[in-house]
Amino acid sequence: MLVSATINGRQETFDALPQSTLMDALRNSMFLRGTKEGCREGECGACTVLVDGQPVDSCIYAAHAVNGRNVETIEGLRDDLSIRIKTAMVDAGGIQCGYCTPGIVVMVAALLRRHSSPDEETIRRALAGNICRCTGYSQIIDAVQLAIVKTP
Numbered sequence: 001m002l003v004s005a006t007i008n009g010r011q012e013t014f015d016a017l018p019q020s021t022l023m024d025a026l027r028n029s030m031f032l033r034g035t036k037e038g039c040r041e042g043e044c045g046a047c048t049v050l051v052d053g054q055p056v057d058s059c060i061y062a063a064h065a066v067n068g069r070n071v072e073t074i075e076g077l078r079d080d081l082s083i084r085i086k087t088a089m090v091d092a093g094g095i096q097c098g099y100c101t102p103g104i105v106v107m108v109a110a111l112l113r114r115h116s117s118p119d120e121e122t123i124r125r126a127l128a129g130n131i132c133r134c135t136g137y138s139q140i141i142d143a144v145q146l147a148i149v150k151t152p
Contacts, residue, residue, distance in 0.1 A: 005066040007032075008076025016063035023047045023058035026073060034074035034102045038131070045130030048103035049073050055110045057129070074102035082109050085147045094143035096134035104130045108144050117148055 004013045007030060014029040026032045026049070035058055038046030042057035049058045050072040051065075077086075085108050088094070095101050104127065111118060111126040118126070123144045124137075132140060 001064055003064050003067045005068065006070045008071070008073060014063075018064065020063040021059055022049065022051075022056070022061040022063050022066060022071070025063040026058060026071075032073050032075050036099055036102055038099070038103075043129075043131070044100070045103040045107065045127075046100055048106045048130065050106060050110055053110065053113065055107050072106070074106055077105065077109055081112055081147075085109060085112070085143070088143040088147040089140070092139050092143035092146050094135060094140040100130060100132045100134075104132065104140060108147070111144075112147065118144075120145070 001016055001018065002013055003016045003025070004011065006012070012030060014025055016025050023035055023037060026035050027037070035049055036046035037059060038044035040059045042060040045057065047057055047059040048055050050056070051061070052070050082105070085105055089101060089105065107126060107130055111123065115122060120141060123141055127137070127140065
């Protein structure tokens with residue numbers, strides 16, 4: 001089945017089997033490998049991308065479901081807000097092995113687009129679906145708060 005979608009601002013068409021996931025299409029057809037495969041069950045958040053601005057677990061999201069829609073991956077997050085988030089993740093020590101980082105950055109971008117100044121509880125709830133086995137989360141929370149402070 002041919003799927004046509006806007007991916008990271010570019011109109012793209014790719015072939016997807018009925019059982020293909022968005023993650024597989026992004027990684028194997030679009031060669032966008034920033035979207036990581038973690039659990040393949042929608043539990044870890046490593047594969048988080050935005051579909052029409054909403055975070056989704058691309059490992060369980062049907063590829064054909066993005067037909068006619070807008071998809072943003074970590075590679076496409078280049079606006080000022082996303083750059084502030086990425087910089088804050090480094091500055092606050094929110095990155096260790098880095099495997100979870102793309103999904104976390106995508107989720108934080110979605111959060112801060114909706115709420116410019118979320119409190120700590122809101123940040124924690126937004127990140128509840130993103131598993132990080134290295135940082136212990138406090139540095140990631142610090143990074144989000146640092147990105148908020150840097151917001152003009």
